[in-house]
Amino acid sequence: MRTAYSVETVRAAERALMARLPEGALMQRAAAGLAAACADLLGRVYGSRVVLLVGSGDNGGDALYAGARLARRGAGVTAVLLAPGRAHAGGLDALRRAGGRVTGADDAEGPIARADLVMDGIVGIGGKGGLRPDAERLVGLADRSRAAVVAVDLPSGVEADTGEVRGAAVRADLTVTFGTYKPGLLVDPAREYAGIVRLVDIGLELPGEAELEALQHADVARLLPSPAAESDKYRRGVVGIAAGSARYPGAAVLAVSGALRGGAGAVRYVGPAGDAVIARFPETLVSDAGPARAGRVQAWVVGPGAGDDAATVAEVLAADVPVLLDADGLRLAERDAVRGRTAPTLMTPHAGEAAALLGVRREEVEGARLAAARELAAAYRATVLLKGSTTLVADDGGGAVRVNATGTPWLATAGSGDVLSGLAGSLLAAGLAARDAGSAAAHLHGLAGRFAADGAPAGAHDVAALIPEAWRDVYH
Known part of the structure; x- marks a missing residue:
């Protein structure tokens, strides 16, 4: 499992570690890992041209010390100082002794244009509010160059704790982060600025409670239900699907x-x-008597393609079993009916639906996805799966938010969310907690989407058909 911690937690861990180490040792650990990652990216260090964009904080110090290591291996290294009087003195001295050059921002255009690699050491993990104009100009030069861009700890201009990007920011090919992942490296919109993320262990001791968790295959494999020898179809769980309408029968099928x-x-x-359901899936148990008289289930899915059938949504929410609420069900559900439930509720909105429920613009949700997921979970006393390029799963009780990035942009297709709802609802019925069901379903759904697309468009039915392959891939 990948975990991400807040800036406050990281800084406390750094202070505790620095108190036990010789002065400057922690920065040297970070610089060594950073230089090694840059060397790997360059392939050949000797003769390469490296430009350091150096701010006034420790982030700039990391860049300077890493630059000194590269210079000693034969790279031509130029440090561009955004605040010459406040650059890290020890790092600056090390770079000069290694043969590196130092220049100001006004003279940076030529070195950046000729660079093979540009290292972003402008702002550290405490930066907020986008970049200032002088830094923005340098970042623009790097963007237009042929150089690979490496961010130190976090791309400058993105917010570490929230994943928000409030202005201009560095778009890195590689981010080398120290000690632990930061939330902004795993959550959009900031994640798309980070490129490939490489974690360097610097010996931090972090507490058990993280801000974010990203499940890996092994974590999901431990969650997925597996039938025992004595299992039958009822012991494995029965999921009820209340979905579709005369206008949208396909939502029910998917x-x-x-x-x-x-x-x-x-x-x-x-x-x-x-x-339509029976014609496609004859193994389905079909009823037209309504949810209360359909027979026993261990979980319900309600809402996909439901149109304006508010009565069915209300009837399902009154059931004392876990309920997954999606699509039209999100629009039709009474907030108090959701908040008053004693059984678990899993809500699965996309950004537009989340914005409508929170009474804000869609852009606000897309720009602050982590905050939106947490706020919606608290407001409805539910578990919220916020769909998107990075899917978030937040519990109303707080704790670490789960993040999933197994998907592909090809999953942005009609009916894909209906497949995800059925999959997550089935995991609920099999006995998984709402947070686990949402997390595992998002992971499998994303993998299935990748397998179905394989670089080309795919329909929602293609994604559903490849869920078993994704399931097997998790175990192998």
């Missing part, structure tokens, strides 16, 4: 397709699209 591949033993369908 939700059922995800549910059938999600680990539960059986799928009950309730709604007006029964004929």
